[in-house]
Amino acid sequence: MEGGNQSAISEFILLGLSDQPEQQMLLFCLFFLMYLITGLGNLLIILAISFDPHLHTPMYFFLSNLSLVDICFTSTTIPKMLHNHISKNRTIPYSGCLSQAFFFIWFGGIDTVLLATMAYxxxxxxxxxxxxxxxxxPKVCIFLVLVSxxxxxxxxxxxTILLTQLSFCDHNEIPHFFCDLSFLLxxxxxxxxINDLIVYTLGGLTTILPFIGILISYAHIFMAVMKISSMSGKKKVFSTCGSHLTVVCLFYGTIIGVYFIPTSTNITQKDTAAAVMYTVVTPMLNPFIYSLRNKDMKKALRMLITRKPGFTLRL
Incomplete structure (x- = not known):
């Protein structure tokens, strides 16, 4: 990745969320706990769906893929941040920074397309x-996941290739906890x-287009629900779709606010807070949102934890 780069620096400095020494351990414990909950929660979702034959449906197939991507998504940023808090060394090599940006954009992009696929x-x-x-x-479901x-x-x-063409002169301090594209630009x-143009075009296709697809899907769902005369029927549909809509609002709301709503050239606390929301909080909440509002998932999780007879793994 470094061949076409004209950068005069070999590393970046991640300033993190706070420069106060007394807050470092508190932040480490908080984000370590959140990372642990995210990993275990999403892993339980994957195992519960794999073990329970009743959940071998397209909806839960997409949900298990979303959980896998969320684990990868958080693993791209949080471990490095935790290491920085412990080692007191906030530097990250130039190649490491670009690699982190690459995987962050990749897994984040998969999330957006998967959410649209689930809405469809x-x-x-x-x-x-x-x-x-x-x-x-099954072939269509696998195809949709591979496309994402x-x-x-x-x-x-x-x-990432366009990032390698940029020059980073004397300024190598990133007031953030990971190498985010908007911060690097x-x-x-x-x-x-050119980078900004691609963010608003190709990046828009990856983010805004799936979001529009979600809105169209739920507009049709809403019209269909309005035709249902039974209140119990309406409640069942809203219960099924409510968890997905909650995740969509959390994830897309913060991403659009950071990348597509013009702000000042300076990096603000609002940008950082929004980034924490979609990089850490949303992936952590997803297992709770999808399981607590879903009777089938709660039943599968109970069976997984208690390991009832006849509950076998099917991949």
Missing amino acids: DRYVAICAPLHYSTIMT WFWAYTNSLTH KLACSDTF
């Missing part, structure tokens, strides 16, 4: 239930017009 799955299930089994076949991984990879690779001392 709910649309088909509610608006075309008689054709659901013929539309959402490949498209996000292409988007991430493009951003603000530190560059060379022209970032």
Whole structure:
């Protein structure tokens, strides 16, 4: 990645969330706990879905993939931040910074497309239930997941290659806890017009287009629900879709606020808070949101934990 780069620096300094020594241990404990909850929670979701044959459906197949991506997503940033708090060494090599940015954009992009895929799955299930089994076949589900991984990879690779063409002169301090694309573009001392253009075009296709797809899917779902005369039927649909909508609002709301709403050239506390929300908080809350509001998931988790007879793993 370094071949075309004109940078005069060999490393960046991640300033983290606070420069107060007395807060370092508190932040370490807090984020370590959140990382632990995220990993265990999402791992339990994956195992519960794998073990319970009743959950071998498209909706839970997408959910298990989302949980896997969330584990990878948080593992891209939090371990390095925890290491910085313990070692007191906040530097990260230039190549390491670009690698972190690459994987962060990649897994984040997969999340956006997967959320749109899950919304489409709910649309088909509610608006075309008689054709659901013929539309959402195993081959189609696998294809949709592979598309999310490949498209996000292409988007991430493009951003990373363009980053290697930028110059970073004397400013190598990143007032953040990881190498985020928007922060790196603000530190560059060379022209970032092409980078910004790609953020708003290719990045927009990866973020805004799936978001529009989610809105369209739920607009059709809402119209279909309004035609249901039974209140219990409406409640069941809203219960099924409510958890997904909650995750969408948390994830997309903060990402759009950081990357697509113009702000000052300076990095603000609002930017940092929003980044913490979609990089740490949302992946941690996902297992709770999807399991606490879903009777099938709660049953599968109880069976997984208690290891009842007849509960076998199926991959």
